[in-house]
Amino acid sequence: MKEASNSNELFKRAQHSIPGGVNSPVRAFRAVGGNPRFMVSAKGPYLYDEDGNQYLDLINSWGPMILGHAAEVVNEAVQKAIPNSLSFGAPTRKEVEIAELIVSMVPSIEKVRMVNSGTEATMSAIRVARGYTGRDKIIKFEGCYHGHGDSFLISAGSGAITLGVPDSPGVTKGTANDTLTAPYNNLEAVNILVEANKGQVAAIILEPVAGNMGLVTPQQGFLQGLRDLCDKEGIVLIFDEVMTGFRLAPGGAQEIYGVTPDMSTLGKIIGGGMPVGAYGGKRALMDYVSPAGPVYQAGTLSGNPIAMSAGMAMLNFLKDHPETYQQLERTTASMVAGMQQNMQQLGLSYTINRIGSMFSIFFTKEQVVDFETAKTSDTALFGRYFNSMLNRGIYLAPSQYEALFVSTAVTEELVEQYIQANLESLKEAQA
Numbered sequence: 001m002k003e004a005s006n007s008n009e010l011f012k013r014a015q016h017s018i019p020g021g022v023n024s025p026v027r028a029f030r031a032v033g034g035n036p037r038f039m040v041s042a043k044g045p046y047l048y049d050e051d052g053n054q055y056l057d058l059i060n061s062w063g064p065m066i067l068g069h070a071a072e073v074v075n076e077a078v079q080k081a082i083p084n085s086l087s088f089g090a091p092t093r094k095e096v097e098i099a100e101l102i103v104s105m106v107p108s109i110e111k112v113r114m115v116n117s118g119t120e121a122t123m124s125a126i127r128v129a130r131g132y133t134g135r136d137k138i139i140k141f142e143g144c145y146h147g148h149g150d151s152f153l154i155s156a157g158s159g160a161i162t163l164g165v166p167d168s169p170g171v172t173k174g175t176a177n178d179t180l181t182a183p184y185n186n187l188e189a190v191n192i193l194v195e196a197n198k199g200q201v202a203a204i205i206l207e208p209v210a211g212n213m214g215l216v217t218p219q220q221g222f223l224q225g226l227r228d229l230c231d232k233e234g235i236v237l238i239f240d241e242v243m244t245g246f247r248l249a250p251g252g253a254q255e256i257y258g259v260t261p262d263m264s265t266l267g268k269i270i271g272g273g274m275p276v277g278a279y280g281g282k283r284a285l286m287d288y289v290s291p292a293g294p295v296y297q298a299g300t301l302s303g304n305p306i307a308m309s310a311g312m313a314m315l316n317f318l319k320d321h322p323e324t325y326q327q328l329e330r331t332t333a334s335m336v337a338g339m340q341q342n343m344q345q346l347g348l349s350y351t352i353n354r355i356g357s358m359f360s361i362f363f364t365k366e367q368v369v370d371f372e373t374a375k376t377s378d379t380a381l382f383g384r385y386f387n388s389m390l391n392r393g394i395y396l397a398p399s400q401y402e403a404l405f406v407s408t409a410v411t412e413e414l415v416e417q418y419i420q421a422n423l424e425s426l427k428e429a430q431a
């Protein structure tokens with residue numbers, strides 16, 4: 001059992017001045033029990049908390065720390081940029097360079113606009129789609145999460161479902177009515193929605209690989225089917241690659257599946273850990289954005305020079321080192337193979353979904369292909385498993401409805417430690 005008195009004390013204090021004691025709900029450990037650990041530092045594969053505990057980190061700041069924490073290549077770029085001022089509120093060379101880099105790497109992006117978070121990216125993308133098409137409605141998928149913009153807090157995944165509020169109060173009926181929802185991987189349901197709302201749907205937005213109901217991959221033909229439908233009906237197809245962009249491949253999930261959306265939203269990795277998001281797409285759509293076009297979107301700190309430096313360092317590294325993706329694939333495949341062997345040894349048969357360096361275990365025998373099947377997972381068992389792993393120094397996402405992210409800092413020795421902790425925790429959690 002890990003000592004956590006300093007974290008517990010801080011969490012108690014935090015309740016007085018921060019809602020729920022945290023600055024983003026899923027961090028509060030509500031779904032798994034116990035108190036969150038307050039972190040002090042991180043290096044490579046490890047996090048260190050206020051009580052001096054070390055954890056093997058499988059969240060990696062929800063994805064961006066693809067090279068592990070405090071990666072030299074990113075830190076050096078940030079340190080070099082700091083003396084030149086933290087913010088200008090005026091354009092810089094770096095913004096041009098990172099835009100060119102993103103355009104060269106992501107198939108769907110001909111022009112890109114930097115923002116400060118994934119939430120801003122998705123909110124802005126649907127505004128552009130609405131402005132461009134002159135239509136109001138959007139289609140999203142149950143269990144997909146696109147940040148906390150009003151239009152997306154309908155059947156939302158991630159922290160929203162973890163805390164039992166997939167449809168948030170505070171979203172007006174008008175906004176909610178403009179968001180239509182369909183089950184993930186169900187093309188037929190989308191066809192029916194589009195037919196019933198003919199000429200009214202501006203955009204279909206989805207995570208091309210869903211990571212916010214646990215990890216769920218698109219079934220054969222699903223993404224292409226959406227592409228074909230959008231082409232036929234003049235709907236803007238938006239891939240939200242805030243999690244998958246640059247993580248699954250230099251060109252994200254769209255590169256892997258060979259389906260090119262009209263617009264893409266990005267985040268996390270393009271800031272190398274700094275608060276950054278971006279949206280981009282076809283020239284005609286992006287030229288609708290102010291000041292080139294009429295759709296207004298702005299940001300005082302957008303294109304921040306420190307964040308751009310961190311992002312440039314990260315993206316350049318990934319572009320120049322394609323072997324990174326093979327390494328991540330090998331490491332994560334070994335971790336998952338070890339988990340499968342453990343289950344066999346214990347006579348258990350839970351579902352593990354994986355693609356590249358993202359994976360989730362669901363405590364169900366069912367194949368998990370959408371939100372309904374994700375919800376068949378035994379979340380109480382997940383909570384016990386989570387805490388068991390935490391006590392063994394493995395830091396997982398504190399919710400069933402999240403994906404895990406592996407970094408290149410995970411060595412073979414750490415894979416072995418992880419597999420051993422998984423074996424013991426699977427056993428312990430059955431009780």
Ligand SMILES: Cc1ncc(COP(=O)(O)O)c(C=O)c1O
Nearest residue numbers: 117118119145146147240242243
């Ligand atoms: C797919 C996806 N879209 C959008 C967001 C929102 O990003 P942010 O938390 O940076 O606002 C997230 C993560 O939170 C995400 O996983």
Ligand SMILES: N[C@H](C=O)CCC(=O)O
Nearest residue numbers: 024025026062158159212
């Ligand atoms: N699923 C979210 C990010 O991808 C979780 C992060 C958060 O909401 O704080």
